[in-house]
Amino acid sequence: MPHAFDMASLEFKLPDLGEGLTEAEIVRWLVEVGDVVAVDQPVVEVETAKAMVEVPCPYGGVVTARFGEEGTELPVGSPLLTVAVGAAPDAAAAPGAVPVAVSPAEADSSVDAESSGNVLVGYGTGATVARRRRVRPVAAAGPVAEAGPAVVPVVEVAAARSAGPVPVISPLVRRLARENGLDLRELKGTGPDGLILRSDVDSAIRSKEQEPATVPAPASVPASVPVSAGASVGAGERVPLRGTRGAVADKLSRSRREIPDATCWVDADATELMAARTAMNRPAGPPVSVLALLARICTAALARFPELNSTVDTASREIVRLPGVHLGFAAQTERGLVVPVVRDAHARTVEQLGAEIARLTESARKGALTPADLTGGTFTLNNYGVFGVDGSTPIINHPEAAMLGVGRIVPKPWVHEGELAVRKVVQLSLSFDHRVCDGGTAGGFLRYVADCVEQPALLLRTL
Template sequence: MAQVLEFRLPDLGEGLTEAEIVRWLVEVGDVVAVDQPVVEVETAKAMVDVPCPYAGVVTARFGEEGSELPVGAPLITVAVGAAAPGASTADSGGSAGGSGNVLVGYGTSEAPARRRRVRPTPAVPAAANGRSIAAEAVEEQDDGRRAQTAGRADESGATVVDGPVPVISPLVRRLARENGLDLKELTGSGPDGLILRADVEYALRAAAVQTRPAPVPAATPATAPATTAGGTRVPLKGVRGAVADKLSRSRTEIPDATCWVDADATELMRARAAMNAAGAPKISLLALLARICTAALARFPELNSTVDMAAREIVRLDAVHLGFAAQTERGLVVPVVKDAHARDTEALSAEFARLTEAARTGTLTPAELTGGTFTLNNYGVFGVDGSTPIINHPEAAMLGVGRIVPKPWVHEGELAVRQVVQLSLTFDHRVCDGGTAGGFLRYVADCVEQPAVLLRTL
């Protein structure tokens, strides 16, 4: 006898309490393996796949694409108890087997290269041709028993159906449901009146001859903009909603100030070109700026801190977890390079590349988007010279870097064309005064203008 287990939206960690369904990866009737991703969801932190801890046949899905579900809400139900080719249902404490996995994006085994879908043979039951497909086996066992008891004879000898109509597989039941076909009105051509797919398809063709069904309009996703009188309303949810909340909180709670300076980046660009000409892995400009930041924070640790207003304390942090702003199709995200202070320039460059690709594809984990202590914002990629960044709450500062462009510059007493960049530092005035912030920014500018200054801290 098959056992139907309910899989609920697991605890997402990081204080997250809900997620939006972006895309279903399975359909009702599909066979799933242990830890196979079944749905793609977007939280306030990232886009992640949710793996199912059970192996069996999907019997129901809960929630449409674009809708939000709270943690603990049902996601799918899975019928387990009949083995499918390549699937396992190991026993665990007397219940149906599963991985025990309840964390988003983490599993105990690799997902299969492609999912297996129930494909019933219209005229021949699955057992008759030697195939062992879980969905058909599960449904036939249950429907076979129901077929013997569901019908009762009335006074005229006709059979009146009292319970669920026996069908060969969930796929057939879904086909009928999606086309508005009442299975109780059909006479099955299979053993003991079992309704086959061929029976449903024949009934649908017959109905199509009599009338052409009107097209069903597609449902509007919950995240789509809604046009109203005088404008358009766009829901603030998912990543964009989380960013809006954090920025609003930053402006409300943090008394910030900004200082900026122009710097001659010509020597820094030459140093980078020399590094990349050596044949070793390429060094990104962002990695060089990050290395400068960690050196500056070692000199001015006040800016690598957070404010605990409840305790009325400034908490200076030992490790530098460096966030960097990345623009994606889903909006602005801030991946975090953990322990940036302990990485050399090559390691920083590799980690920036990995996290940037993950941001682009929407595969960043919540852990990769949280825990930052200082943020580097390279808004120069948008072609602008300067900005006054909003601090990424609860951090204490953010360094902004504008575009590097040729400009007239006095170099060694003469006017010359040099590669100039504007640097800006927005800082929490509660953690330091302007002297500390200015000292930090001046040291960063000195390293940009004379990269050899960094040798003092290497």
């Protein structure tokens, strides 16, 4: 007597992504209805207010339904997809079982489906057995089944899954291709094993822009019909404030509403700092960045002026001075401004700070920062000099109490040792929450930072 299928259709919901995140936007589906998925295989790429991540599915089986189109924003707990899973102790006895193509090394009739780690899924008279190793489902046929609110074909698995995900170096590459109307399946990757790189997408975009556009001839307008030259003026383009951009907008707006901030600034002679950096980089080893030196100066300054490493508890009307420095630094990416956080920056050397800043910066460029990488900061360092500007009045990164801004380091006339000379000068600006300290404390902090920039030997006292 043939064995009956032990089937189940499981619903996978958008999981809690941590850090208080309550929703995410579907950026790209990585599977189609009818695809066979393995346990912990990424099935969808989503963007939260903190980062862009690939979400793995905890079930193995066949995708029977997807919920939400790309660009849809879903709250945590909403259904993402349904997966049909099941198992049969004797696959050969299952009615209507469909064979699968396996590699010769895997062809072993003495090993049954259950003991070899196979996954059996079936619907009525159709079933598919798929190995968790390299498996290519051959075909499956059967009636349709209901999944959620819609009726969809149960299994339509082709011999070659041409609709599967395309290997790219990062999620940002997928998004760049999508925003420019490129089909990744038509691109030839130049990376290892055909991996599609950012340069491949950029090259395809340039080629597309150089193609002559076919513009239809404009239809003639009757003389009796007036044409309003300003008909579309004022409509404008509407860009949704969501994802990273929306999170930044909310945080900056809240900062302006809640924090009575003030800004002070000073010019500093950075010639000696740049000379010290050059000397540090002469021995073999990882180079020391200017940002790492400034980060170390900030931690030393915060040790002397702990009022600026704090936050305000408005409910209890208390200033909370924090025991450690978790240093955020502003990083511009293709997805917008993000602020990765270097944990326990006060306990790191310049070299360790540089290594962690480099790691977080690379993750930011790839869109691979986790929510934990972007939260928990106590003080922020903003190097806007990379944009070629000298000064700014930074908006404090709520709920922190201060932010140090650093302009570009450029040669300028400067009085040095009583004589006019050309020196490397930088403008430093400090935005601070006036509730946590007065101008004397803020000015003392900024002056100490400037003194360390001008005389890096002062840092030796805190090393």
